Amino acid sequence: MEITIGINANHADSSICIFSKNKLIFAIEEERLNRIKHWAGVPIESLKQGLEYCNIKTSDVKNVTLNTNPFSNLNKKIPYYLTNFLFSKKSKEIIKRQKLKFNLKKELIKHLGSDFKANIHYVDHHLSHISSAFYPSGFDQAVGLTIDGFGDFCSFTISECSREHIKVIDKIFFPHSLGLFYEAFTQLIGFEKYGEEYKMMGLSSYGKPKYKDKILNNFFTDKNYKKLNLNLFNHHKRKFTYNFSGEPKQNKIFNENVFNILSLNNEKLSDTEIKDLACSCQYIFELMLEKVIDRIIKLNFSKNIVYAGGCALNSLANMKIVKNKYFEKLFIPYAPGDAGGSIGSALHFLSKNHSSFENLSTPYLGPEYSNSYIKNLLNDYKSKNIKINFYSDIEAIDNLIVSELIKKNVIGIFRGRMEFGPRALGNRSIIASPCFSDMKDIINLKIKKRENFRPFAPSILDNCKNDWFETDFKNFYMSSVEQIKKEKQKIIPAVTHIDGTGRVQSVSKSINEKYYNLINSFYKKTNVPVILNTSFNENEPIVLNPRHALECFLRTNMDLLVLENYVIQRI
Numbered sequence: 001m002e003i004t005i006g007i008n009a010n011h012a013d014s015s016i017c018i019f020s021k022n023k024l025i026f027a028i029e030e031e032r033l034n035r036i037k038h039w040a041g042v043p044i045e046s047l048k049q050g051l052e053y054c055n056i057k058t059s060d061v062k063n064v065t066l067n068t069n070p071f072s073n074l075n076k077k078i079p080y081y082l083t084n085f086l087f088s089k090k091s092k093e094i095i096k097r098q099k100l101k102f103n104l105k106k107e108l109i110k111h112l113g114s115d116f117k118a119n120i121h122y123v124d125h126h127l128s129h130i131s132s133a134f135y136p137s138g139f140d141q142a143v144g145l146t147i148d149g150f151g152d153f154c155s156f157t158i159s160e161c162s163r164e165h166i167k168v169i170d171k172i173f174f175p176h177s178l179g180l181f182y183e184a185f186t187q188l189i190g191f192e193k194y195g196e197e198y199k200m201m202g203l204s205s206y207g208k209p210k211y212k213d214k215i216l217n218n219f220f221t222d223k224n225y226k227k228l229n230l231n232l233f234n235h236h237k238r239k240f241t242y243n244f245s246g247e248p249k250q251n252k253i254f255n256e257n258v259f260n261i262l263s264l265n266n267e268k269l270s271d272t273e274i275k276d277l278a279c280s281c282q283y284i285f286e287l288m289l290e291k292v293i294d295r296i297i298k299l300n301f302s303k304n305i306v307y308a309g310g311c312a313l314n315s316l317a318n319m320k321i322v323k324n325k326y327f328e329k330l331f332i333p334y335a336p337g338d339a340g341g342s343i344g345s346a347l348h349f350l351s352k353n354h355s356s357f358e359n360l361s362t363p364y365l366g367p368e369y370s371n372s373y374i375k376n377l378l379n380d381y382k383s384k385n386i387k388i389n390f391y392s393d394i395e396a397i398d399n400l401i402v403s404e405l406i407k408k409n410v411i412g413i414f415r416g417r418m419e420f421g422p423r424a425l426g427n428r429s430i431i432a433s434p435c436f437s438d439m440k441d442i443i444n445l446k447i448k449k450r451e452n453f454r455p456f457a458p459s460i461l462d463n464c465k466n467d468w469f470e471t472d473f474k475n476f477y478m479s480s481v482e483q484i485k486k487e488k489q490k491i492i493p494a495v496t497h498i499d500g501t502g503r504v505q506s507v508s509k510s511i512n513e514k515y516y517n518l519i520n521s522f523y524k525k526t527n528v529p530v531i532l533n534t535s536f537n538e539n540e541p542i543v544l545n546p547r548h549a550l551e552c553f554l555r556t557n558m559d560l561l562v563l564e565n566y567v568i569q570r571i
Helices: 044-053 074-084 089-102 104-112 125-137 178-188 197-206 212-218 257-261 271-299 315-323 338-350 371-381 394-406 439-448 513-526 546-555
Strands: 003-008 015-020 023-029 061-066 119-122 141-151 154-162 166-173 304-308 329-331 386-390 411-414 428-432 457-461 481-483 501-503 505-507 530-535 560-563 566-570
Touching: 003 044, 003 338, 015 044, 015 338, 023 044, 023 338, 044 104, 061 104, 061 338, 074 089, 089 104, 125 141, 125 154, 125 166, 125 304, 125 329, 125 338, 141 178, 141 271, 141 338, 154 178, 154 271, 178 197, 178 271, 197 271, 197 315, 212 271, 271 315, 304 315, 315 329, 315 481, 315 501, 371 386, 371 546, 371 566, 394 411, 394 428, 394 513, 394 560, 411 546, 428 439, 439 530, 457 501, 457 513, 505 513, 513 530, 546 560
Parallel strands: 003 061, 061 119, 141 304, 304 329, 411 560, 457 505
Antiparallel strands: 003 015, 015 023, 141 154, 154 166, 386 566, 411 428, 428 530, 457 530, 481 501, 560 566
């Protein structure tokens, strides 16, 4: 067997993927197993699960790729480190991080055994990102764009991508970063945990860009807005630390000077100030993205664009690319962030020997569980106040689900292989009817227990999308927010954000037949080809296995749970 494993290790959103020759056969994030959001470290449990699920012996693994390269950008790293961090606590941190990369094989042998003899290949972080987008896109050529916090001392790249090679033609280096700028404002308004930028994005529609001019005039030091005013940031300072072991943590990226510049009280921000800061930051990010787009257009390399990196998760900003008439096609992968770097590093390595790949279009790459497995598990729950029914007919289950949705009930769906990436796409989802104006509040009250401003996604039949949304982007992975047609907004209020948009998922029968058929059943009963979709969890990583799903169902007020062919209801 020719087995290649891609790994994102010692970084947030640790993950693995497995390729058999040129076919992607498995992918999973470590957080789904240990239940710690964005977990950072070496994803040993993911490796074990993947090898077991795919029936692969440790000795069969020939190559392991890592989505970072200690030798990348040395001409920039070394002078900067020597000038700024030599003999400081920071230098020890840097050396420790590099040692972790070089010691990866030892760590894998320690946990997997001496039979593990694979070769380790280091792939530049941004090349991994762009590979995760270009090779699944199906394009023969494209402009590649990567924007993130940092990876291998770099925060931004523009690349020329073809089947022959990926050529990076522009970079922005540490300490300057549009991703860090966005993260700093996320912290500033009170979302201080790692990876909460999506909350600020959701909140931004409720405010006004009151602070945009102050930000433009003070937070950047060049006319192209590539360079941050470092007097307002801490991330480049000797005392700044972050923990990429276990739950990711880091110090405040911004410093107290920010409050003076923005004329804010550093003790407490008002709700209006928070909303306006979120709106202003989102405005600036979108403005910067438009400037990047202008630079790409001037290259005149390709009218196809692929986009990855953590900032590609900003679905609101992505609408700027979708609506730009220069580009004929846009592709953003289902895992554009660091988790997807495991796939990207493997693809970049394998592209040297393979001209094409299989199974890259599906995000459903995790484990699935049989009805017999679920039956045995349910024996542990007989004492609970639940009713369990088994249906051999999938259509009968779908009809039951639809009837419950129409009754305004909220349902957990657990079917097939688990999604890879940050978004639930129908196999580990909580669903509801989008037709009730108070449904968002109902789900937040019953299950999510989260901020009430956060929107829920519309999953729509792909052949109906043009009738309901203003753009015709094939949005299979919730990559972009799109404008819902005005006359349709009142029909699906539960998935219509305050600004009239929805973070849409186009559901294709070829990608997820079961989910497509379910939505189609709802469509036949209601004349609405849309279902409300949110991730199956309660302030935790998306559920991995049937036990996680059952426990979430029991501790919340979810009305119905579907576990493959089993339907669980409360008595």
